[in-house]
Amino acid sequence: MRNFAYTKPMPDSLRQFKAEIFQALAHPTRIAILEQLKDGELTAGSFVERLGLEQANLSQHLAVMRARQIVVTRKVGNQVFYSVRDPLMLEILALMRRYFHKQVADSMATMEQLEKAERRRP
Amino acid sequence: MRNFAYTKPMPDSLRQFKAEIFQALAHPTRIAILEQLKDGELTAGSFVERLGLEQANLSQHLAVMRARQIVVTRKVGNQVFYSVRDPLMLEILALMRRYFHKQVADSMATMEQLEKAERRRP
DNA sequence: TAAGTATATGCGCAACTTCGCATATACTAA
DNA sequence: TTAGTATATGCGAAGTTGCGCATATACTTA
Numbered sequence: 001m002r003n004f005a006y007t008k009p010m011p012d013s014l015r016q017f018k019a020e021i022f023q024a025l026a027h028p029t030r031i032a033i034l035e036q037l038k039d040g041e042l043t044a045g046s047f048v049e050r051l052g053l054e055q056a057n058l059s060q061h062l063a064v065m066r067a068r069q070i071v072v073t074r075k076v077g078n079q080v081f082y083s084v085r086d087p088l089m090l091e092i093l094a095l096m097r098r099y100f101h102k103q104v105a106d107s108m109a110t111m112e113q114l115e116k117a118e119r120r121r122p
Numbered sequence: 123m124r125n126f127a128y129t130k131p132m133p134d135s136l137r138q139f140k141a142e143i144f145q146a147l148a149h150p151t152r153i154a155i156l157e158q159l160k161d162g163e164l165t166a167g168s169f170v171e172r173l174g175l176e177q178a179n180l181s182q183h184l185a186v187m188r189a190r191q192i193v194v195t196r197k198v199g200n201q202v203f204y205s206v207r208d209p210l211m212l213e214i215l216a217l218m219r220r221y222f223h224k225q226v227a228d229s230m231a232t233m234e235q236l237e238k239a240e241r242r243r244p
Numbered sequence: 245t246a247a248g249t250a251t252a253t254g255c256g257c258a259a260c261t262t263c264g265c266a267t268a269t270a271c272t273a274a
Numbered sequence: 275t276t277a278g279t280a281t282a283t284g285c286g287a288a289g290t291t292g293c294g295c296a297t298a299t300a301c302t303t304a
Contacts, residue, residue, distance in 0.1 A: 014222065021221075022148035026148045054295090060293080078249065099211060165281095176263075
């Protein structure tokens with residue numbers, strides 16, 4: 001649904017496009033899938049075992065990322081190999097990991113503060 | 123809903139947490155808001171003018187990002203100044219911009235190919 | 245050919261999101 | 275205090291997403 005050209009001025013459709021990519025990443029299962037692809041391609045089936053998913057459910061999540069061209073496929077016999085289309089996406093995920101770790105560390109510290117406060121005055 | 127500690131082993135709740143951040147970024151309006159914050163803080167109201175939004179609608183989008191701690195606020199008189207909490211988020215957005223531009227360039231090239239093909243055989 | 249494996253798709257329900265409208269809260273200035 | 279400005283919240287309708295189940299398609303091997 002990537003309407004360029006025939007909608008509003010560029011910036012808006014660009015933002016729409018960006019939002020769609022973020023949307024595609026906005027699910028724990030899809031993040032897990034991409035993390036598995038960090039070191040190269042894998043077959044569709046291997047995610048079922050690695051992540052313990054329903055086959056149909058997995059297939060839908062893969063379809064979301066195919067639609068946004070985040071992953072690409074290669075068919076060999078009756079298997080389909082998935083890989084991340086652009087290494088830049090892996091860089092982004094790595095940077096995100098750094099961000100998450102920072103935030104989680106902060107949040108945990110805050111939580112400990114709260115717990116201490118609760119222990120003092122429960 | 124950031125449940126650490128009392129859910130599954132770390133990796134899953136971490137992914138949940140990541141997904142929530144992506145979710146928060148997965149809307150064109152929120153991306154627009156963050157882009158405005160690239161060079162420093164702004165009042166809530168200024169987004170209404172800059173982006174042409176309903177005040178209530180803006181407020182809800184800001185609430186989403188406050189909840190995920192992507193933005194933080196500072197109150198001065200009857201105005202609320204918003205800013206991005208962690209500069210790392212801005213780096214991520216910049217990297218994303220690079221990614222998007224690459225992909226858009228690719229997509230456009232592909233579309234031109236398709237258009238050429240259609241012109242040849244409509 | 246038939247049976248088996250790998251993957252994708254269609255459907256329906258429950259849960260969530262987005263938005264506009266109305267209203268509430270908080271601060272300022274007269 | 276009252277009127278005005280800035281921002282936030284509650285509610286309901288319309289749309290979207292995620293999931294499991296059933297089914298379909300495609301390839302392989304006997």
